[in-house]
Structures are given as structure tokens and as C-alpha cells.
Amino acid sequence: MQLLSPTAKYTLTGMLFGLLFPIASVTYDLSFREYPFTLEGMYLLFTYQPLHWVIATAPFFLGLFAYFIGKKQSSLEKHSKELQDKIKERTHYLEEKNALLFQEVSQRKQAEIHLRKAKEKAEEGSKAKAQFLSTMSHEIRTPLNAMIGMTGLLIETNLDEEQQDFVQTIRMGGETLLTVINDILDYSKIESGKLELENEPFELMEPVEDTLELLGKKAHQKGLELMYHIHEGVPAAISSDITRLRQILVNLVNNAIKFTDKGEIFVSVKHLGIADSLHTLQFSVQDTGIGIPEDKIKRLFHSFSQVDASTTRKYGGTGLGLAICKNLSALMGGSIWVESTYGKGSTFHFTIKAPAASSQETYRKMSIHSFKGKKVFLLDDNATNLKILNIQCERWGLKTEQTTFPLRALEILSQEHSYDLAIFDMNMPELNGSDLAKKVKENAFSKNLPLIMLSSAYNTDNEEDKMFFSSYITKPVRAAQLFHAISKALSSEKSAPIPVKKKADTLEKPDLIPLRILLAEDNPVNQRVASKMLKRLGLQNDTVSNGLEALEAAKLVPYDLILMDMQMPEMDGITSTQEIITHFSEHTDFPRPLIFAMTANAMKEDREACLAAGMDDFISKPVRLGELKEILVKWFANEREVLNA
Numbered sequence: 037m038q039l040l041s042p043t044a045k046y047t048l049t050g051m052l053f054g055l056l057f058p059i060a061s062v063t064y065d066l067s068f069r070e071y072p073f074t075l076e077g078m079y080l081l082f083t084y085q086p087l088h089w090v091i092a093t094a095p096f097f098l099g100l101f102a103y104f105i106g107k108k109q110s111s112l113e114k115h116s117k118e119l120q121d122k123i124k125e126r127t128h129y130l131e132e133k134n135a136l137l138f139q140e141v142s143q144r145k146q147a148e149i150h151l152r153k154a155k156e157k158a159e160e161g162s163k164a165k166a167q168f169l170s171t172m173s174h175e176i177r178t179p180l181n182a183m184i185g186m187t188g189l190l191i192e193t194n195l196d197e198e199q200q201d202f203v204q205t206i207r208m209g210g211e212t213l214l215t216v217i218n219d220i221l222d223y224s225k226i227e228s229g230k231l232e233l234e235n236e237p238f239e240l241m242e243p244v245e246d247t248l249e250l251l252g253k254k255a256h257q258k259g260l261e262l263m264y265h266i267h268e269g270v271p272a273a274i275s276s277d278i279t280r281l282r283q284i285l286v287n288l289v290n291n292a293i294k295f296t297d298k299g300e301i302f303v304s305v306k307h308l309g310i311a312d313s314l315h316t317l318q319f320s321v322q323d324t325g326i327g328i329p330e331d332k333i334k335r336l337f338h339s340f341s342q343v344d345a346s347t348t349r350k351y352g353g354t355g356l357g358l359a360i361c362k363n364l365s366a367l368m369g370g371s372i373w374v375e376s377t378y379g380k381g382s383t384f385h386f387t388i389k390a391p392a393a394s395s396q397e398t399y400r401k402m403s404i405h406s407f408k409g410k411k412v413f414l415l416d417d418n419a420t421n422l423k424i425l426n427i428q429c430e431r432w433g434l435k436t437e438q439t440t441f442p443l444r445a446l447e448i449l450s451q452e453h454s455y456d457l458a459i460f461d462m463n464m465p466e467l468n469g470s471d472l473a474k475k476v477k478e479n480a481f482s483k484n485l486p487l488i489m490l491s492s493a494y495n496t497d498n499e500e501d502k503m504f505f506s507s508y509i510t511k512p513v514r515a516a517q518l519f520h521a522i523s524k525a526l527s528s529e530k531s532a533p534i535p536v537k538k539k540a541d542t543l544e545k546p547d548l549i550p551l552r553i554l555l556a557e558d559n560p561v562n563q564r565v566a567s568k569m570l571k572r573l574g575l576q577n578d579t580v581s582n583g584l585e586a587l588e589a590a591k592l593v594p595y596d597l598i599l600m601d602m603q604m605p606e607m608d609g610i611t612s613t614q615e616i617i618t619h620f621s622e623h624t625d626f627p628r629p630l631i632f633a634m635t636a637n638a639m640k641e642d643r644e645a646c647l648a649a650g651m652d653d654f655i656s657k658p659v660r661l662g663e664l665k666e667i668l669v670k671w672f673a674n675e676r677e678v679l680n681a
């Protein structure tokens with residue numbers, strides 16, 4: 037241990053030498069030179085030997101200097117010690133922190149490993165779930181298809197009325213079950229990210245009108261008005277996935293019909309804006325139904341969620357429809373939401389983003405002012421319908437007058453003769469459309485006025501009534517149909533013989549023998565569309581969802597025709613066709629069905645691939661009713677003659 041600090045040591049030494057030196061030198065000089073050993077002697081010494089003074093006091097000043105140096109040194113040392121202490125402290129602190137960090141990192145790493153393991157497990161689980169769902173749905177669907185196919189055959193046998201009823205009920209039950217299974221499969225496909233959207237151009241009106249046509253009967257059976265309106269500014273054609281867009285619309289309109297007992301359902305499309313050549317379109321489905329309580333709205337778009345989830349609930353369904361719609365609209369770059377007042381009705385909105393595409397000639401023609409200056413009188417007791425009709429007519433350049441009261445219409449038409457055309461709704465209170473038409477035709481002034489009738493196709497209307505009209509359009513009205521009817525009415529001479537005898541806008545059913553048709557198509561909406569089209573042609577079909585099921589069904593039931601989609605899970609259309617052809621080359625219990633490809637792959641190579649696989653013909657999607665009819669007539673119209681021969 038140090039007894040003295042360096043400063044003290046230097047100082048003491050300096051002081052010591054500072055004192056000893058003068059004493060020694062003075063003593064020496066006084067002794068050896070001739071100065072007396074007195075104060076005077078000392079004075080003389082210092083006066084005559086000044087260097088002595090300096091030499092004698094120098095150590096003292098050196099000591100003092102050393103003192104200051106020592107002090108500085110000690111303060112430096114102190115500072116350095118403090119610094120060292122601080123560094124030590126800091127190092128210690130950093131070491132502690134480092135240890136903590138290390139601990140945290142290793143904990144994180146651990147968590148990451150856990151997470152990855154959990155993710156892998158979840159993925160495995162999800163895969164297993166998807167696998168389970170697909171296996172399960174296949175296992176359920178196979179016997180179900182046999183059930184539906186066989187009941188189809190059974191219906192054709194000699195059954196009494198009661199037995200017919202039983203068989204129909206079994207068939208309907210089977211079909212409902214198929215829809216549920218389709219919903220579940222579709223949802224699991226979306227959830228596992230396996231769904232890929234198509235991107236093809238189509239007329240926007242098409243999915244909207246298809247939906248209304250598909251569900252029109254259901255709405256009219258409940259006495260509901262079903263209408264649509266496409267606002268100004270919406271591109272006539274877009275590039276997107278028509279099937280999936282139609283699926284959302286079908287789901288929402290179907291729900292609207294299901295949850296509405298009285299009133300109307302109104303579908304509209306609005307243009308919200310454009311960014312980077314992508315148009316944002318908002319579709320809305322408004323109903324006057326039961327509405328949704330506010331506290332239930334949040335959960336609505338979750339899977340398996342229903343407002344009334346009790347087992348005694350009144351309305352059926354899986355609770356998957358809205359969850360599917362939510363996912364589909366998100367895939368299309370949009371979102372879905374609902375506004376609802378409990379007890380009054382709901383409006384479901386969804387948006388999509390899509391680029392505009394070029395429109396077909398017929399639709400372009402419809403969008404310009406085609407009937408400029410002509411005057412039309414509109415009558416419909418439903419104000420919304422009347423408003424849409426009015427906007428549509430004005431868009432085509434027609435001048436319009438309108439009323440919701442039939443008697444008022446009669447009064448106006450018997451006094452005012454400047455109208456070129458009148459459009460009447462059929463079902464109205466006071467006076468229905470056909471009675472009103474009769475009265476208009478009885479009046480000498482208005483007897484030559486062309487009339488168009490709008491009516492639900494599902495009324496049992498008297499054929500005679502329709503004679504007063506130049507065209508008879510079934511609701512929900514398709515814009516192209518209305519355009520065609522107005523063109524026809526305006527081009528006919530005013531003095532031309534009216535009434536027109538034949539109903540112009542209903543499709544003639546071809547004279548086909550009751551064909552046994554199997555539809556192999558994996559998309560539920562496409563299934564419904566194709567089935568509806570066949571139904572309109574007076575034909576029935578069974579439906580399977582993939583190539584494997586088509587093969588199994590074809591072995592079981594003697595189908596006349598298989599309409600085969602190309603891309604399907606489990607087994608695609610081409611493989612299925614090849615398998616069916618191979619089967620029938622070895623088994624001859626009944627003849628091989630014809631196979632027509634029904635596919636969105638419309639390229640020449642696709643067509644060639646289908647024909648090379650052994651398919652007999654090709655229908656490209658979206659399927660048009662006229663084309664379907666044409667191709668069926670081409671292949672089957674002579675069969676009746678052959679059969680009757």
C-alpha cells in the first residue's frame with residue numbers, strides 16, 4: 037500500500053532539497069570564503085555571489101513545480117481510475133445485457149422452431165382436412181349419383197302418381213345434398229388457397245342477367261319482384277372470372293329471396309373509380325326481407341355462421357355462402373359488407389377490380405341512342421321497376437311518359453296519340469296488363485299502338501291475352517331482349533296487323549326425345565346454369581362433379597349424352613372420355629353415350645385435343661342457349677323419326 041501519494045512525495049523531496057541546499061551552500065561558502073559567520077556575512081555573500089541564491093532556491097522551485105506536476109498526475113490518475121471504473125461498470129452492464137439478449141434470441145429461436153412445427157402441423161392438418169373433405173365428398177357423392185341416376189330411370193317407368201311423387205322427392209333430396217357437398221368442397225378449395233381465378237373478357241350484363249334468370253322462377257313463386265340496373269359509367273365488358281362473379285351474385289340473390297317474403301329484390305352495379313386501368317365496380321343486392329339484427333352482422337361473413345343457428349330454424353343452408361362470397365370478392369381485389377335494418381331488409385354490397393374489355397357488337401349497338409325521338413309510354417305498378425325501365429329507355433334515346441296506375445294509363449292513352457309504343461306490366465292491381473291492352477285496342481285512336489308486355493313466365497297466362505302484344509317478355513327482363521322487342525315494335529308499320537299471334541320471345545323447345553343427359557362439371561354455378569338451360573329446352577340431366585364420377589355414372593346408367601367439362605379435380609374430361617370409350621369397347625350392355633366437351637378453353641388446339649380423345653362435339657363456354665339447342669338438334673333431332681319409324 038502506498039503511504040504517500042506521488043504529489044506528496046515530490047513536494048516533500050523538493051522542499052527538503054530546497055531547504056538543505058541553501059543551508060549547505062551558505063555554510064560551505066561562509067566556511068571556505070572570507071565572509072564572517074554572521075548575518076552580515078550572509079548578506080555579503082548573497083550580494084556578491086547572486087548565483088548562490090538561485091542555486092540555493094532552485095530545488096525549492098523544482099519541488100514546487102514537481103508539486104503541480106504531481107497534482108496534475110494524481111488528478112489524471114484519479115480520472116483514469118474513474119474512467120476505468122466506469123468502463124468496468126459499463127462492461128458489466130453490457131455483459132449482463134448480452135446475456136439477456138442471448139437468452140432472448142435463443143428463446144425466439146425456440147419459439148420459431150415451435151411456430152414452424154405448429155405451421156407444418158397446421159398445414160398437414162389442413163391438407164388432411166382437404167383430403168378428408170374431398171374423399172368424403174367423393175364417397176358420399178358416388179352413391180348419391182347412383183341414387184339420382186337411378187331415380188331418373190325409375191321416373192321413366194310406369195309409376196302411379198304417388199310413386200312418381202316419392203321418386204321425385206328422393207331425387208330432390210339427393211340434389212339438395214349435392215349442393216351442400218359442393219358448397220363444402222368449394223369452401224375448402226378456397227381456404228386452402230387452391231382456387232385460381234380465370235381472366236376472360238365478358239359482357240358485364242351477362243352474369244347479372246344469368247343470375248336473375250336462374251333465380252327468377254323462385255322469386256316469382258314467392259311473389260317477389262326481381263330487378264336489376266347497371267348504372268351509367270360501368271364498362272360494358274370487363275376481363276375477370278364470370279363464373280365466380282356469378283357465384284357471388286347467385287349466392288346473394290338466393291339469400292335475398294330466401295329471407296324475403298314480400299316486396300322486391302334489386303340488383304345494381306355502380307362504377308366507383310379507376311386506378312392503374314383497373315375499374316372498381318360495386319355490386320349491390322337489396323331486399324325487403326327480414327333484415328339482420330345489428331349484433332349478428334359482424335359474424336355473418338365467418339364460415340358456418342347463421343343468424344338463427346338453432347336446430348329449429350326456419351331457413352335451410354350451411355352458413356358457408358357468405359364466407360365463400362367474402363373470399364371470392366377478396367380474390368377479385370374487393371370486399372363485401374352489409375347494411376341492414378332488422379325487420380325492414382338488407383343490402384349486401386361487394387366490390388371487384390377489373391380492367392375493361394372490348395364489348396360485342398350487339399351490346400355496343402344497345403349502348404348508343406338507337407331510338408332517338410320516339411315516344412314510349414311505360415306502365416308498371418312497381419315504382420322501382422318503372423324507374424329502371426325509364427332509365428333504360430332514355431339511355432336508348434326514347435322519350436318517356438310513365439305511371440304506376442293502369443286506369444290513369446288508359447285515360448292518357450285514349451287522349452294522347454303521339455306515342456310510338458307502350459310497355460305494360462302484366463300483374464297489376466285494378467286492371468291487369470292484358471285487360472288494359474284489350475281496352476287500348478278497342479279504342480279507335482290507340483288501336484294501332486304497338487304494345488310490349490312484361491310478365492313473369494311462370495304465370496299461367498292465357499295465350500289469347502298475348503295476342504294484343506307485339507312482344508311478350510318474361511321477367512326478369514334482359515336488356516338485349518327488351519332492346520330487340522322495342523326495335524321490332526318500332527320498325528313494324530303502325531298499320532301492320534296487330535295483334536301478333538305468336539309469342540316472339542319465348543324459346544321454342546326443340547322436338548327432342550327425352551334424352552338421358554349426364555353433366556360432368558365441377559363448378560356448382562356452372563352446373564346450375566347448364567341444368568337450367570337444359571330444362572328450358574325441356575330436358576333433364578344428372579350431374580357429377582368430376583371425370584371419375586362421370587365414368588362410374590356412365591357404367592351404371594345408359595346415358596344418351598355426356599356434357600363433359602375439361603378441367604375437373606380427380607380426373608379431367610379428356611382422361612374420363614378415354615376411359616369411358618375404353619369401357620364401352622369392352623362392355624356392350626348398352627351403347628356408348630355421345631360425349632360433348634363443354635369448356636372455357638376455346639382455342640383450336642383444345643378442340644382438337646377433345647376430338648382426338650374421342651369426344652363427339654364441342655361447346656365453348658359461356659354456353660349460349662341457342663348454341664346448345666343447335667348442337668342438340670344437330671345430333672338428336674332425327675332420333676324421334678328414327679324412333680317412330
Ligand code: ADP
Pocket residue numbers: 287291292295323325326327328336341342343344352353354355356357358359382
Ligand atoms: P346460408 O344461407 O347457407 O345459411 P350464408 O352464409 O349464405 O349461409 O348466410 C349466412 C346467414 O346470414 C344466413 O343463415 C342468414 O341468417 C343471414 N343472411 C344472409 N343473407 C341474408 C338476407 N338477405 N337477409 C337476412 N339474413 C340474411
